[in-house]
Amino acid sequence: MRDDPTLQRLLREIAAGDQSALRALYDLTAPKLFGIVLRIQRDRSLAEDVLQDVYLKVWQAAGSYAPENGRPLPWLCAIARNRAIDGVRRKSEVQGPVHEDGEDWLERLADPRSSEGALLDRDALRVCLGRLDATQAECVMLAYCEGWSREELARRHDKPVNTIKTWLHRTLASLKGCLEGAR
Template sequence: MADDATLHRLLSGIARGEANRLAELYDLTSPKLYGLILRIQRDRGLAEDVLQDVYMRIWQAAGSYKPEAGPPLPWLCTVARNRAIDSVRRKVEHQGPELDTGEDWVARLIDPHDGAADFMDRNALLACLGRLDPKYRDCVVLAYCEGQSREDLARHFDRPVNTIKTWLHRSLAGLKSCLEAVS
């Protein structure tokens, strides 16, 4: 993976319309972004389409990246995550939600073969997720890894939307505190 200076240089070139810089950025970052997208959009074909959409968005929005706001990789990951979530939401609108698949969400979130999760300490994340009540943990994973809306979660957990918002807010605050403590 390229360092921040390289990614910043490439984004600057893309902002100036240098197509070869986009190709370089793709070569350096596409495995990580594809892994991230695939965790959210589990259909490989759709994930590949989302990945192409992500690089089109990067081509269009590279000028909006501001180095003082943070390193380039989290910005790229945010673009990929948002596009993947949008893709899942479009699919849900057409086919309906697939919330109860019986899948172990934590295991999928912390897949040891997923190179896109290298930036996270899997053991710390697993430990902190394990401290959450299972329904809160599932709610967080469904929302932030699967792109489920609060309304979908409210139906799934048979709770009001405001309760879901509270669960997510408290769970994320707890995860943040826990991860900061182990870092």
């Protein structure tokens, strides 16, 4: 979906209050935005709710879209990503803090339809994560399973963003090496 003029026109029409333009935008972009939301949210029914929230936000914010600041699809994708992350955060606030041992994240990574090989991969991931520095492992899990930004991780750990970037890079490299050794 790279039809920028169409998306820009629809956003202008939405900003003017045209509900049919919102429907047309939904028809063109919902599959892409739902995929983004579902990768972050993981629960299909919650992801559907978040997608509704995305289009409500688009309805409210369409007038703030400025083509000179970027293409429309990345703007829409950013709204979807942010709404999905907000949903995950609200859910974790209700459920309480994330376990330090990473159990909740690992269980969430498991697909109930997965094969025995995928379960072995999950077990290998658990072993490899256990070999890492706990803080750095938590950063990787929060970044890649919960959608936290580097800036958010830097605030949480009171570290510079560049330190967090280095931690993420090195931790992923360590995980990759460990997982390759487990095969």
